[in-house]
Amino acid sequence: MSMTLLENIITIGMVVLGTMMTRFIPFILFPSGRPTPKYVQYLGKVLPSAALGLLVIYSIKDVTFFSGSHGVPELISIVVIIMLHLWRRNMLISIAGGTLLYMFLVQFVL
16 A cells, blocks of 8 residues: 555654654754753753663563573673773774674674
């Protein structure tokens, strides 16, 4: 089942409108002349860590740690990510290093 031309135009228009709204609304709600509200500053500090924590939980939610070698590559990668981050304090290096190690372990070792 394919969409008609009118449905395609409406869909594209809604996507453009949604994108424009997400770009413009923050500048309308928080103009440069006024100070940023305290709750927005708080969310700016807390949400990045909360999002990464949520991603970690989502990534390991289906891992069975007590059967076969399942869970070993994940645990090794998590430990390496933590060590890299404590050592270099660079999120890009930590995530890239852990991801590369995990892919190597899954493909070639375990």
